Amino acid sequence: MQVEVRHGDCLEIAHELASGSTRLIYLDPPFLTQKTHRLRTRDRMREFSFDDLWNSHEDYARFLFPRLREFHRILADDGSIFFHCDRRASHIARTLLDRTFGQDNFRSEIIWHYRRWSNSQRILLPAHQTLYFYSKSEKYVFNQTYGDYSPSTNVDQILQRRRRDEHGKATYDRDDSGVIVTGSPKKGVPLCDVWDIPFLNPKAKERTGYPTQKPILLLERIIKLVTGPGDLVVDPFCGSGTTLVAAHLTGRKAIGIDISLDAVTLARERLANPEKTESPLLEAGRESYRTVDDDALALLNGLDCVPVQRNNGIDAILAENFQGRPVPVRVQRDHESMSEAAGALAKAGRTKYAALMVLVVTHRGGELPLGEALPTGVIAVDSPALQVREALRCRHHDVDQVLLRQEADA
Numbered sequence: 001m002q003v004e005v006r007h008g009d010c011l012e013i014a015h016e017l018a019s020g021s022t023r024l025i026y027l028d029p030p031f032l033t034q035k036t037h038r039l040r041t042r043d044r045m046r047e048f049s050f051d052d053l054w055n056s057h058e059d060y061a062r063f064l065f066p067r068l069r070e071f072h073r074i075l076a077d078d079g080s081i082f083f084h085c086d087r088r089a090s091h092i093a094r095t096l097l098d099r100t101f102g103q104d105n106f107r108s109e110i111i112w113h114y115r116r117w118s119n120s121q122r123i124l125l126p127a128h129q130t131l132y133f134y135s136k137s138e139k140y141v142f143n144q145t146y147g148d149y150s151p152s153t154n155v156d157q158i159l160q161r162r163r164r165d166e167h168g169k170a171t172y173d174r175d176d177s178g179v180i181v182t183g184s185p186k187k188g189v190p191l192c193d194v195w196d197i198p199f200l201n202p203k204a205k206e207r208t209g210y211p212t213q214k215p216i217l218l219l220e221r222i223i224k225l226v227t228g229p230g231d232l233v234v235d236p237f238c239g240s241g242t243t244l245v246a247a248h249l250t251g252r253k254a255i256g257i258d259i260s261l262d263a264v265t266l267a268r269e270r271l272a273n274p275e276k277t278e279s280p281l282l283e284a285g286r287e288s289y290r291t292v293d294d295d296a297l298a299l300l301n302g303l304d305c306v307p308v309q310r311n312n313g314i315d316a317i318l319a320e321n322f323q324g325r326p327v328p329v330r331v332q333r334d335h336e337s338m339s340e341a342a343g344a345l346a347k348a349g350r351t352k353y354a355a356l357m358v359l360v361v362t363h364r365g366g367e368l369p370l371g372e373a374l375p376t377g378v379i380a381v382d383s384p385a386l387q388v389r390e391a392l393r394c395r396h397h398d399v400d401q402v403l404l405r406q407e408a409d410a
């Protein structure tokens with residue numbers, strides 16, 4: 001598929017493109033961060049940077065407005081534009097898009113949500129960016145996609161036909177004999193406007209070292225939503241060329257523009273060898289990373305601790321440290337002997353430099369063989385269920401003893 005990268009100011013290069021030629025424009029311009037973004041490649045051999053410095057909000061708006069007008073011209077009548085921004089410029093972008101494309105052509109505000117770790121500042125941790133989706137007209141290409149129902153969806157909601165009653169309230173439809181009517185097969189839940197897509201991690205295969213590089217997965221989703229095979233996609237601020245790689249992988253034509261020669265060179269190199277990071281998180285869902293099972297978590301209820309996922313030996317870390325080190329906790333599983341559970345905890349705890357580890361013992365099956373001690377630093381505490389079971393067993397034993405004594409005396 002024809003994909004090319006052009007060097008220069010997107011305002012001038014857009015002049016060269018024919019009116020109505022483009023089905024999708026995706027733009028990820030500087031976000032009004034008031035800084036120079038700089039990053040090195042993993043091998044530290046190359047550094048990329050671009051300026052995001054403005055005299056004022058008006059200055060930023062004055063930069064964008066003529067470009068948006070030009071993008072409007074090259075867009076096909078059934079085409080769409082996606083404007084990527086964050087909290088710093090979203091109000092400016094929305095106003096300019098309303099003016100250029102018309103309020104009636106506003107379609108969606110998409111929240112791209114991702115998880116990140118950061119030191120807490122005196123604001124809420126930013127964990128999303130915004131994409132404004134406008135179309136050029138009422139008639140725009142839109143390929144609806146569907147996802148799975150949430151686990152809490154009632155099966156009746158999926159299977160049964162709904163209708164409005166005389167008060168306009170939605171109810172399950174029934175036939176004349178009062179039997180519920182089965183609806184036509186459902187496709188799933190239409191794609192919503194909050195997109196949970198992981199941010200590129202530092203080790204991701206597709207990471208190029210270009211600052212503010214976006215994930216291919218995000219661009220693929222946008223491209224598939226509003227274009228068809230063979231359509232032209234334009235990215236006027238293409239940076240490392242993410243949109244171009246996504247267009248290539250989905251069989252669309254694409255033109256990328258960037259004012260930085262380094263970006264243009266990088267995007268061309270990337271296109272010669274397009275690489276995409278597969279995301280197990282997306283494929284199997286966030287739940288696939290859960291390793292702490294609910295029964296284990298329930299046993300830790302009331303304990304001041306943080307559950308830990310994606311760790312085979314540790315279920316939680318206590319809120320309180322011991323000797324300045326974290327205190328890992330593990331709940332013994334049904335299939336594990338005490339020795340196996342303690343071993344797994346000790347192994348995982350050592351990698352966290354823990355001096356003390358707590359094993360919650362849930363059953364006596366496979367107790368430590370005589371003479372075998374718990375690994376250094378591991379202490380064992382019985383779960384409440386185990387304590388109750390053992391207390392009851394003791395009582396039964398005591399009662400049996402009394403009865404035996406009475407029988408012997410008789």
Ligand SMILES: C[S@@+](CC[C@H](N)C(=O)[O-])C[C@H]1O[C@@H](n2cnc3c(N)ncnc32)[C@H](O)[C@@H]1O
Binds near residue numbers: 011029239243
């Ligand atoms: C946020 S980055 C884009 C990152 C890109 N989406 C990616 O995934 O790598 C913004 C880009 O806009 C470019 N840029 C800034 N002003 C420009 C202009 N007037 N014309 C074209 N590109 C420009 C910068 O060089 C930078 O590469």
